[in-house]
Amino acid sequence: MKGWFAGSGRGILSGVEHTGRVAIFFGQTLQFGLTARWKWKNIIEQMVNIGVGSLPVIMITGAFMGMVLALQSYYQLHKLAVETGIGALVGLSMARELGPVMTGIMLTARVGAAMAAELGTMKVTEQIDALQALATNPIQYLVVPRFLSCLILAPLLTVYTVFIGVTGGYLIGVKMMGINSAFYLSHTVSLVGPADIMTGLIKAVFFGMIIAIVSCYKGLTTTGGAEGVGKATTGAVVTSSILILIADFFLTIIFKIINM
Amino acid sequence: MISIRGLKKFLGGKLVLEEVNLEVKQGETMVVIGPSGCGKSVLLKHMMGLLKPDAGQIIIYGKDITRMKERELNEMRKKFGMLFQEAALFDSLSVEDNVSFGLREHTNLNGQEIKKIVQEKLRMVGLGDIAGLKPSELSGGMRKRVGLARAIAMDPEIIFYDEPTTGVDPIMGDVINNLILELQDRLNITSVAVTHDMNSAYKIADRIAMLYEGKIVETGDVESIKTTRNPIVKQFIQGVAEGPISV
Numbered sequence: 213m214k215g216w217f218a219g220s221g222r223g224i225l226s227g228v229e230h231t232g233r234v235a236i237f238f239g240q241t242l243q244f245g246l247t248a249r250w251k252w253k254n255i256i257e258q259m260v261n262i263g264v265g266s267l268p269v270i271m272i273t274g275a276f277m278g279m280v281l282a283l284q285s286y287y288q289l290h291k292l293a294v295e296t297g298i299g300a301l302v303g304l305s306m307a308r309e310l311g312p313v314m315t316g317i318m319l320t321a322r323v324g325a326a327m328a329a330e331l332g333t334m335k336v337t338e339q340i341d342a343l344q345a346l347a348t349n350p351i352q353y354l355v356v357p358r359f360l361s362c363l364i365l366a367p368l369l370t371v372y373t374v375f376i377g378v379t380g381g382y383l384i385g386v387k388m389m390g391i392n393s394a395f396y397l398s399h400t401v402s403l404v405g406p407a408d409i410m411t412g413l414i415k416a417v418f419f420g421m422i423i424a425i426v427s428c429y430k431g432l433t434t435t436g437g438a439e440g441v442g443k444a445t446t447g448a449v450v451t452s453s454i455l456i457l458i459a460d461f462f463l464t465i466i467f468k469i470i471n472m
Numbered sequence: 473m474i475s476i477r478g479l480k481k482f483l484g485g486k487l488v489l490e491e492v493n494l495e496v497k498q499g500e501t502m503v504v505i506g507p508s509g510c511g512k513s514v515l516l517k518h519m520m521g522l523l524k525p526d527a528g529q530i531i532i533y534g535k536d537i538t539r540m541k542e543r544e545l546n547e548m549r550k551k552f553g554m555l556f557q558e559a560a561l562f563d564s565l566s567v568e569d570n571v572s573f574g575l576r577e578h579t580n581l582n583g584q585e586i587k588k589i590v591q592e593k594l595r596m597v598g599l600g601d602i603a604g605l606k607p608s609e610l611s612g613g614m615r616k617r618v619g620l621a622r623a624i625a626m627d628p629e630i631i632f633y634d635e636p637t638t639g640v641d642p643i644m645g646d647v648i649n650n651l652i653l654e655l656q657d658r659l660n661i662t663s664v665a666v667t668h669d670m671n672s673a674y675k676i677a678d679r680i681a682m683l684y685e686g687k688i689v690e691t692g693d694v695e696s697i698k699t700t701r702n703p704i705v706k707q708f709i710q711g712v713a714e715g716p717i718s719v
Contacts (some may be wrong), residue, residue: 334562342516349546
């Protein structure tokens with residue numbers, strides 16, 4: 213019994229400690245991001261990697277997500293003879309939920325993992341020490357460009373995912389299932405408004421921050437050689453994915469409360 | 473010049489440095505020897521301000537660097553150079569970008585001037601036209617020399633060497649020793665090196681200090697270390713398995 217208490221106590225303490233450290237890390241990143249001179253070369257390099265590199269993945273995910281959504285809802289709504297509503301259903305789901313969440317998860321897998329592995333390798337090969345020895349702050353030099361790139365590109369890529377998803381839904385609904393195109397589009401336009409798009413983009417901004425902060429933190433706190441880099445990478449992907457889903461839930465509640 | 477007083481450091485629940493006291497004079501090369509894992513690199517990282525001690529002071533240029541804020545510490549670090557054990561070159565950058573890193577970050581020199589300095593530093597460490605290569609394309613000895621070129625790029629006043637000859641063949645090891653001596657002669661730099669390679673220590677040191685069980689157990693010039701009566705130092709420099717140092 214005593215051991216159990218001690219064990220859970222240690223667990224809680226370490227959880228609180230980690231949360232605190234991540235919060236400090238986030239604060240420092242914001243501070244450097246706002247006050248220090250931006251290193252455009254590094255930011256553009258990261259943006260090309262995150263943005264252009266992720267396009268094919270995002271395209272495939274978005275297209276299939278929209279298509280399967282249209283297909284599935286057609287089978288259900290057809291029974292009630294309201295299948296013209298598919299357009300609105302796909303549009304709303306993509307814009308509010310699936311667009312930002314899927315983009316976030318795909319970015320975590322593709323970009324977050326790479327960030328954690330790269331920074332982790334730099335940590336265990338003393339490159340982070342070398343950076344400091346050259347009078348350069350690792351957060352300013354490595355984390356801020358990644359943070360800004362994720363912050364800007366997550367919403368941009370989300371727009372892309374939503375657009376491709378809605379197009380995929382249209383193709384399935386109109387071209388495959390033969391729903392009247394005019395009905396499909398008018399339903400979509402009348403029910404999906406700017407606020408829906410906006411909430412999705414705000415979510416994406418948060419997801420982008422989560423990915424960059426968690427992955428960079430995991431990378432920079434790596435210890436223990438190649439095994440440690442593996443652990444840091446797994447940890448970054450798992451933690452970011454979970455946090456994205458949790459954040460999604462609470463953001464949805466907040467948007468509901470403020471009537472957005 | 474560098475004065476370490478009562479330095480103490482716990483790492484991972486273990487007392488690595490118990491009480492280190494060491495004085496390094498202007499222009500001399502101090503070599504810290506000691507068995508693997510005795511905390512030599514930890515000591516060096518404290519001098520760079522990369523680690524903060526649990527107690528004690530490190531006075532450099534009359535200022536305690538262990539109490540410094542990062543901004544102040546970075547100003548100090550611009551006067552330092554450090555050669556890491558595995559060179560720690562940035563593997564996403566070319567050799568040229570590695571060597572010129574400090575110059576690009578902290579000076580207003582233009583591209584032409586920086587290129588000239590990079591070429592000059594690479595020539596000093598005996599490397600020719602390799603500026604465009606990536607670190608992964610270099611051999612161990614070349615990486616170390618590029619690391620050295622990066623360490624001296626900003627014309628530092630103090631250089632820290634972490635195991636300068638470890639991981640390279642004996643001949644390359646001697647080439648690196650000669651480079652260190654040459655830099656010393658030419659630039660009158662103050663140096664602190666940590667190593668367990670006694671040939672290297674004898675060759676480059678003005679004075680040698682031995683770190684054992686978290687303390688400096690002896691300090692002296694090369695001759696006095698060679699003829700020491702201290703059984704710990706004697707066992708270490710002779711490299712025998714039997715003696716007070718348990719393996």
